[in-house]
Amino acid sequence: xxxxxxxxxxxxxxxxxxxxxxxxxxxxxxxxxxxxxxxxxxxxxxxxxxxxxxxxxxxxxxxxxxxxxxxxxxxxxxxxxxxxxxxxxxxxxxxxxxxxxxxxxxxxxxxxxxxx
Amino acid sequence: xxxxxxxxxxxxxxxxxxxxxxxxxxxxxxxxxxxxxxxxxxxxxxxxxxxxxxxxxxxxxxxxxxxxxxxxxxxxxxxxxxxxxxxxxxxxxxxxxxxxxxxxxxxxxxxxxx
Numbered sequence: 001x002x003x004x005x006x007x008x009x010x011x012x013x014x015x016x017x018x019x020x021x022x023x024x025x026x027x028x029x030x031x032x033x034x035x036x037x038x039x040x041x042x043x044x045x046x047x048x049x050x051x052x053x054x055x056x057x058x059x060x061x062x063x064x065x066x067x068x069x070x071x072x073x074x075x076x077x078x079x080x081x082x083x084x085x086x087x088x089x090x091x092x093x094x095x096x097x098x099x100x101x102x103x104x105x106x107x108x109x110x111x112x113x114x115x116x
Numbered sequence: 117x118x119x120x121x122x123x124x125x126x127x128x129x130x131x132x133x134x135x136x137x138x139x140x141x142x143x144x145x146x147x148x149x150x151x152x153x154x155x156x157x158x159x160x161x162x163x164x165x166x167x168x169x170x171x172x173x174x175x176x177x178x179x180x181x182x183x184x185x186x187x188x189x190x191x192x193x194x195x196x197x198x199x200x201x202x203x204x205x206x207x208x209x210x211x212x213x214x215x216x217x218x219x220x221x222x223x224x225x226x227x228x229x230x
Contacts, residue, residue, distance in 0.1 A: 032216055043118065043206065044221040051216075090159065096216045101172025102147055104219060106159035 002027055004093050006107035013081050014115050021076040021110050023091030032094040033074040034104065035065055039087045047089075050074065061085070083116045119143065120222035122207050128228045134195040137225045141188055141209030147171070148190040149210070149219060150182055154203040165190055166214060197229045 007022035035047040048059025055067040065076045088111050092104040119142035141148050150162040161174035165184035184190045204226050208219035
């Protein structure tokens with residue numbers, strides 16, 4: 001079955017530490033890739049997206065992600081986290097073929113806690 | 117604020133009852149999606165409508181149904197509710213046409229079934 005896997009369930013970092021959250025997917029064909037963030041008590045917000053082109057994608061708030069097709073991965077990175085980055089992060093994949101429409105398959109989420 | 121609105125914010129109801137959740141997409145978006153978020157299942161896609169027609173279906177229970185109206189707002193109907201239906205239900209919208217675009221999520225409706 002099609003799936004998205006996020007390696008870390010809970011990550012704890014100190015402010016200014018670097019962040020990398022892993023995401024792997026199991027689709028063999030063309031995919032569109034997304035990272036969403038959910039701050040406590042809020043809705044999902046788009047951090048960044050990849051449809052095609054440069055596999056290194058820059059998003060909002062200093063986040064970036066790299067698409068590595070050979071590894072079926074789309075890892076999220078930030079060089080220096082802030083306390084305000086404390087949130088849950090979701091990787092999502094859209095497989096835009098057949099009768100899939102625009103549906104997103106989400107990973108389990110990674111909870112990030114940043115200590116001040 | 118994503119521009120997607122959902123009502124109500126909270127809903128508490130009893131088992132066996134029926135509820136309707138409402139979603140208004142961002143201005144100009146033709147697609148509406150419904151997702152369920154629960155602790156055990158995570159974020160699960162339920163169904164997508166495009167310009168009034170069903171476009172894609174996920175693991176939506178037969179007790180659940182949805183529709184998109186001519187003004188593009190959508191409703192998700194949940195019937196014969198069970199305790200396990202307690203979850204956060206998100207609506208998202210995207211795109212001015214049939215292409216694939218990023219989805220913008222509403223604030224969600226928290227459903228509690230007692």
